[in-house]
Amino acid sequence: HQPRIAIINQKGGVGKTTTAVNFAHGLALQGRKVLLFDLDPQGNATSSVGVEKYTTNPSSHEFLLAKDDPPPPTPTAYENIDIYPANISLIGAELELSRLGEEQMTSALRKNLKKFNHTHEFILFDAPPSLGLLTLNILVASSHVLVPVQCEYLALEGLSMLLETLDQLRDGHNQELKLLGCVLTMADLRTNLTQEVIRDMRQNLGPSVLETLIPRTIRLSESPSHGKTIFDYERWGVGARAYEALTREVLRRLADE
Amino acid sequence: HQPRIAIINQKGGVGKTTTAVNFAHGLALQGRKVLLFDLDPQGNATSSVGVEKYTTNPSSHEFLLAKDDPPPPTPTAYENIDIYPANISLIGAELELSRLGEEQMTSALRKNLKKFNHTHEFILFDAPPSLGLLTLNILVASSHVLVPVQCEYLALEGLSMLLETLDQLRDGHNQELKLLGCVLTMADLRTNLTQEVIRDMRQNLGPSVLETLIPRTIRLSESPSHGKTIFDYERWGVGARAYEALTREVLRRLADE
Ligand SMILES: Nc1ncnc2c1ncn2[C@@H]1O[C@H](COP(=O)(O)OP(=O)(O)OP(=O)(O)O)[C@@H](O)[C@H]1O
Numbered sequence: 001h002q003p004r005i006a007i008i009n010q011k012g013g014v015g016k017t018t019t020a021v022n023f024a025h026g027l028a029l030q031g032r033k034v035l036l037f038d039l040d041p042q043g044n045a046t047s048s049v050g051v052e053k054y055t056t057n058p059s060s061h062e063f064l065l066a067k068d069d070p071p072p073p074t075p076t077a078y079e080n081i082d083i084y085p086a087n088i089s090l091i092g093a094e095l096e097l098s099r100l101g102e103e104q105m106t107s108a109l110r111k112n113l114k115k116f117n118h119t120h121e122f123i124l125f126d127a128p129p130s131l132g133l134l135t136l137n138i139l140v141a142s143s144h145v146l147v148p149v150q151c152e153y154l155a156l157e158g159l160s161m162l163l164e165t166l167d168q169l170r171d172g173h174n175q176e177l178k179l180l181g182c183v184l185t186m187a188d189l190r191t192n193l194t195q196e197v198i199r200d201m202r203q204n205l206g207p208s209v210l211e212t213l214i215p216r217t218i219r220l221s222e223s224p225s226h227g228k229t230i231f232d233y234e235r236w237g238v239g240a241r242a243y244e245a246l247t248r249e250v251l252r253r254l255a256d257e
Numbered sequence: 258h259q260p261r262i263a264i265i266n267q268k269g270g271v272g273k274t275t276t277a278v279n280f281a282h283g284l285a286l287q288g289r290k291v292l293l294f295d296l297d298p299q300g301n302a303t304s305s306v307g308v309e310k311y312t313t314n315p316s317s318h319e320f321l322l323a324k325d326d327p328p329p330p331t332p333t334a335y336e337n338i339d340i341y342p343a344n345i346s347l348i349g350a351e352l353e354l355s356r357l358g359e360e361q362m363t364s365a366l367r368k369n370l371k372k373f374n375h376t377h378e379f380i381l382f383d384a385p386p387s388l389g390l391l392t393l394n395i396l397v398a399s400s401h402v403l404v405p406v407q408c409e410y411l412a413l414e415g416l417s418m419l420l421e422t423l424d425q426l427r428d429g430h431n432q433e434l435k436l437l438g439c440v441l442t443m444a445d446l447r448t449n450l451t452q453e454v455i456r457d458m459r460q461n462l463g464p465s466v467l468e469t470l471i472p473r474t475i476r477l478s479e480s481p482s483h484g485k486t487i488f489d490y491e492r493w494g495v496g497a498r499a500y501e502a503l504t505r506e507v508l509r510r511l512a513d514e
C-alpha cells in the first residue's frame with residue numbers, strides 16, 4: 001500500500017510547501033522512498049529541495065498531461081527523495097485541463113499515476129493555494145489529505161469550505177480519500193491568537209487535528225533560500241524536531257488504519 | 258480620473274487582503290469614497306470589514322457575470338467604503354469565465370465596470386492567490402497594480418513571473434495598466450532575512466518598491482477576527498500608522514503621474 005498524500009489548503013501562505021518538503025525529508029530519513037510532485041506553478045517545493053526550476057528535467061506538467069508513458073522523475077540531493085519539478089508551463093495547465101472535457105479534466109493525474117511503475121513507498125503532492133483543477137486532480141489521485149492550518153484567524157475562515165469539498169469528493173470522484181488530519185503551523189504560543197486558534201481547532205475538529213504543532217521559527221523560512229530542507233539546514237533545531245514528530249505521528253496514523 | 262487598483266500576488270499569504278482592507282480604510286479616512294471588490298472565493302476581505310459572507314447581498318460574482326445592468330454594492334460600517342462581497346459561487350467563476358470564449362473570458366469585469374455608474378473615487382480589487390482568470394479579469398479592468406511582497410525568501414521567487422505577466426498585459430489586453438509599486442509586508446527588522454529581502458528588493462526594483470514598510474504586528478492579524486480594520490481596532494498602533502503612511506505614499510505617487 002503506497003500512500004499518496006495531498007498537502008492542500010486554498011488559503012495562501014499557511015505552510016503547504018514547507019510541510020511537503022520537510023515531511024518528505026522526515027520520511028526519507030526513516031528510510032522510506034518518497035516521490036514529491038510540485039504542482040504549484042510558483043515552484044517553491046522544487047527550489048526548496050535545491051532543484052533548478054524550469055529546466056529540461058521532465059516536469060510535473062509533463063507527467064500530468066502525458067499521452068503515453070509518463071517520463072521519469074528527477075533525483076534530488078537527498079537520498080530517498082525524487083521529484084517532478086514545477087515548470088513555467090504549469091501556469092497554463094488549468095486551462096489545458098478544462099479543455100479535456102468533464103470526464104477527464106479532474107482525473108488526468110490519476111490516470112497517469114496508474115500507468116507509472118515506481119518503487120516509491122510514499123507520494124506527496126504540493127498544491128497551489130486554490131481549489132481549481134490542479135488541486136482537484138491532486139485530490140482525485142490521492143489516498144490521503146494533510147491540511148496545514150496556520151495559527152491565524154483568516155486561515156480558519158476557509159477551512160469548513162475545504163473540508164466540505166473533501167466530503168463531496170469522497171462521495172463522488174474518489175471514495176478512498178481519507179483526511180489524515182490538519183497540522184497547525186507557525187504556532188507562536190506567546191500570543192493569544194495562536195492559543196485561541198488551537199483551542200478552536202481542537203474543540204471543533206477533535207482527533208482530526210494532529211497532536212504535533214509546528215512552531216514559528218525563522219530557520220524554517222531561511223532554509224529554502226539555501227535550497228535545503230530544515231533537516232539539512234539545522235538538524236536538531238525546533239523546526240526539524242517538529243517535522244520529525246509530524247512524520248512519526250503520520251506514520252502512526254497510517255499504521256492504525 | 259478614478260484609479261482602479263488591483264492588489265495582487267499569486268504567492269499566498271503575503272498580505273493582499275490585509276492591504277486591500279486597510280488601504281481602503283486609509284483612503285476613506287482621507288475623505289475619499291472607495292469601492293472594494295472581494296474577488297477571492299475565501300471572502301477574507303468581506304469578513305475583515307465586518308460584512309456577512311455568502312448572504313443575499315449582490316456579490317462580486319454577480320457583478321462579474323451580470324448580463325444586464327450590474328447590481329448595486331453593499332455599504333459597510335465604515336463611511337466612504339462600499340463593497341461587493343465574495344460569495345460561495347465565486348468558486349465556480351473561473352470555469353464559467355472560461356466558457357465565455359477567448360475574447361470575453363478576461364474582459365467580463367471591465368465590460369461590466371464600464372456599464373456601472375458610480376460615485377466612488379477609488380476602486381480596489383482583492384485578488385485570490387493565483388494568476389488564473391479571476392486575477393486576469395482584475396488586471397484587465399484595472400488602471401494600477403499594487404503588489405504586496407512578504408519579507409520572506411519564497412515570496413521573492415514568484416515575483417519576476419508576476420512582473421512579466423504585468424508587462425505582457427500592458428502590451429496586450431490593457432495598455433493603461435501601471436505598476437504603482439511593491440509594498441513590503443510583515444517586515445521584522447530584527448531578522449537578517451527581512452533585511453536581506455528589503456536590500457534585494459530595493460537593489461533590483463529600485464523606485465518600484467514603496468518607501469513604506471508594513472511591520473509584522475499581531476494586531477494586524479487579530480483585527481479581522483473582530484470584523485474590523487486596523488484603524489478601527491487599534492487606531493494609533495504601528496499597524497494603523499503604517500497603512501496611513503502607505504495611503505499617503507500612494508496618493509503622492511498618483512498625484513505625480
Ligand atoms: N513554521 C514556520 N515558521 C516560520 N516561517 C514559516 C514556517 N512555515 C512556513 N514558513 C514561511 O512562511 C511562508 C509561507 O509558507 P509556505 O510558502 O510553505 O506556505 P504555502 O502554503 O506553501 O504558500 P502558498 O499558498 O503560496 O503555496 C514561507 O516564506 C515560509 O518560509
Ligand SMILES: Nc1ncnc2c1ncn2[C@@H]1O[C@H](COP(=O)(O)OP(=O)(O)OP(=O)(O)O)[C@@H](O)[C@H]1O
Binds near residue numbers: 270301477478479
Ligand atoms: N503586517 C502583518 N503583521 C502580522 N500579521 C499579518 C500582517 N499582514 C497580514 N497578516 C496576517 O498574515 C496572514 C496572511 O495575510 P493575508 O490573508 O492578508 O494575505 P493574503 O495575501 O491576502 O492571503 P491569500 O493569498 O490567502 O489571499 C493573515 O492571517 C493576516 O492576518
Ligand SMILES: [Mg+2]
Binds near residue numbers: 017018040044127128
Ligand atoms: Mg506553496
Ligand SMILES: [Mg+2]
Binds near residue numbers: 273384
Ligand atoms: Mg487574501
